[in-house]
Amino acid sequence: MSAEPIKRELLPILFSTSEPTPPIEFTGPDAFPADVVDTLRAEADEIVQRYPQSRSALLPLLHLVQSVDGYLTRAGITFCAERLRLTTAQVASVATFYTMYRREPTGDYLVGVCTNTLCAVMGGDAIAEHLSDELGIGDGETTADGAVTLERIECNAACDHAPVVMVNWEFFDAQTPDSAGAVVDALRAGTPPAPSRGASSLCTFRQTARLLAGLDEQGPA
16 A cells, blocks of 8 residues: 655745845945055955965955955955955845944944843943943944944853953953943053953954954054
């Protein structure tokens, strides 16, 4: 006695939304100055040769071009696309997936206050509000002197040190509104304090981008 075949019905997957999806946009210059392009090409070649396939170098190249203006511009997206023989849409899709790539001008120090569940309960929300009041800026905004960009961030896997503040992705553990305020005051005074762990000193946002690209933080002389 043979079993009857199982009937499988393919159901359509429907997507609906009440609002249209906004287009992905990048601002800033359309092209880098010629001298900047020459330097970027040399450094990009150094990065690309580390990988068996050139397109695998996209992430570090995005950090490289981010180091030029402190955020990803149209010029940076175009440079990466041309160097790796990708479309600008392919580059943009990667650049907008990872939060470490910035689409707005960023200060010398990106101060991220974790306001995910545990940090929020332990005081993260209070820290974010205190720094916002002290700096006179909101989430994602930059001080007028260009020193600090403030943002609320998601979990950074440091719950045992909550509440955590990160400066250019370096940890400042077990913070309070007052201690976080002191960190920000030191940043604006040009005397960045040492992180709680990890690096012995802080780099600026652009220098950090170069390090994440796998290059010397200071750049060519």
